[in-house]
Amino acid sequence: MEYVLQMKNISKTFGEVAALHHVNFEVGTNEIVGLLGDNGAGKSTLVKIITGYHCPDPGGEIFWKQEKVSHLTVSKARDLGIEVVYQERALADLQSLWRNIFMGRELSNRLGVLDQRGMVRETRKLMSTAMGFTSSAVTPESTVGTFSGGERQGVAITRALYFEAELIILDEPTMGLSISETRKCLDFVDGIKQAGKSAIFIDHNIVHVYPVADRIVVLDRGTIAGQFQKGELKFDELIDRLTHLAQTGHLETNHPKAR
């Protein structure tokens, strides 16, 4: 399988605390990887290394489409085509919708003067198509601090989509959403698959991850405890395994009937 992202021997230590130990992780082209793990398993740290926010400890290597990437930064990651929909949406509350959509990647001329008209026009277009905002009270000039949870999610997802990402990371995207908003969000993950892009889908809730993921990776206490291909395991069996993991710290991966 062709990999869009490959990470080899990734460790990350914060002072005394080792968040990740020698993790090997990869995402294939057009693959949806579900990343499961309890709080503190290292999911967010892994994501922040992929997005260039944290630098892995020496010895770790990152490859993007078979090419080694050294000194990954946030803007470099975005240039490569890595987009994140953060758990908390990563919006600037006091700023207008159009500034949030183009945050960190403004349309501007060579002198850095903003193409405000262009950004407002694009935002208005996106509002009616991708975001599904129908209320006439919301304009590109509205400040996002006044938006509802679902609207904020719409902004964050639309922002990831607009810039034609190759790899979209969804960090707990269903948290705090209503049932219909969750449905919309899972449809969006399906849409990523249809469009031939890749995604990493992080969630506490296996119910959400299982149907949309091609492969499920389980992270536990900073290491990869195991992985399962779609169809390798029934939903109930997966739940049993994860419960067992939580109790014993061991995840069985080879023979489904071993227990």
Add this chain to the structure above:
Amino acid sequence: MKARRSLWSILGSIEGLPVVGVLLLLYAGFVITAPTVFTKPLIYMSFLQTVPPWLVLGLGLTLVITAGEIDLSFPAVVALSGFVFAYVFKHVPGPWAPWLGIVLALAAGALVGWTNGILIAKVGVPSIMATLAAQFFWYGITILIANGLQIDIGAVEKTAVHDLFTGRIFGIVPAQALWAAGLAALLWFILNRHKFGEAIMFIGDNPNVARVMGINVEATKIQLFTLMGVIAAFGGLLLTVEINVFFPNQGQGFLLLTMAAVFIGGTLISGGKGSVVGTFFGAYIIGSLQAGVVATGVTSYWVQSAMGLIIIAAVVINVLIGDGRIGPASARIRKWILPARAQSAAAGKTTDVPKGS
């Protein structure tokens, strides 16, 4: 409330309008209470002469506060840049001495601002502490190298520099008022229509979000404090050239006036939203009060209380008319005092911060 934009919210969306309203009301009041003074142009010309040096400081400070930071060191830069200019003018021979003085004075301001920026962005010293220390340090250095003496530069009046910065256009309008207006226009453009200004707003709004969205927070802060240093040096130049003398404690007393102008103007103390237009007119409100109150015939002891009232009135109007939300001051003070790294752990604006695991 969202469905129908009320008249108030439309008025509130015009930047600086409430402040202009307060200024006009104030002048209207003065015209009624002191008609002999306030119906003649002389008093207004005097405002245009005395307000610009620290109005310029307020314009720079608006950007700093919008970024969620604070600068207390600019009064010392006013002294330092005045000294550098006066010293060069006095001791370097040749007709280009004043121009060299200007360049070196601005460079001195840039140096102070840059060291502030390094301490704040790279070392992680909270800006309130770094710039408080800088204010003492640079005043001390200035007094030290000036030997505590003032420098008389009366000869500057005959130079083109004097005409350029503080001459009287058409014989009446002080040139420094136009410089201040020009700088206000430039900084408004930078804040609202340029990537640098947008980075300032994002950082003031939420530095962690700005960082994960690829904004170089550290570099932007260093550039911002350097710019503030240059602007403060420019304010010092306007003052020194206007009064034809450098004195070692010049600039003292500007700090609170300048901050008052910024907050009257509607800039949020919690960062993320700043109004250059508001600061511009806010400075004229503050600058007009003293002369105005005295001219009305009441004792000048009223000036300070009147200033307090005006500040409160303007801020209340800003809150009522605009969509601005004044964040709790305690959150802001915590932000200034806690080092950058500890901030994400502290409460306050962490609701939108991607958290580590």
